[in-house]
Amino acid sequence: MAETSGQNVLDPVLVEQLEALPEVKHAFGRMYCPLPAEYQGKQGSIDLISYDTIQFGWAKRPDWRNPSAGAGGWHIPCADGIRQKQLLTVGDTIQLEDAKLTVVGVLNDSPFSSTDSPIVICTEETFHQLTGQNRYAVIDIQLKIPQQTQPLHKYTPC
DSSP states (O other), X not given: OBOTTSOOOBOTHXXXXXXXXXXXXXXXXXXXXXXXXXXXXXXXXXXXEEEOHHHHHHHOOTTSOOOEEETTEEXXXXXXXXXXXXXXXXXXXXXXXXXXXXXEEEOSOOSOOOSSSOEEEEEHHHHHHHHOOOSBSEEEEEEOOOOOOSOOOOOOOO
């Protein structure tokens, strides 16, 4: 489910309602926000995308620190390594209007397409603290695999 204008308007309650359906294993919401930023000594922008706990667990490498606020600002991974020209690397800093981000990891694969701006992922909590937004732009669902209760019958032509 996606809101086609690119706005974060989908209520997080929808995720809970979808997860309550017996056919749904997990529902995942993502927030999106382009933000003006300075990185590598130049002005530009980043595409900030939230991951929920399960999605972030899939993306997190064991050597990444937990994305959080710490000394020197936020420590977050980046989904920027998938393009031919990598815009950010581990250790780079991103200066936003009211926060400083430090890149602690770079994904080598991502389901996102973007402009020429780096894609930066963060937890929902971090997204909310950086943007003040808490509604989703996209909700994905993962369906349960139905339990097979009867054996499949082999088709035998007449």
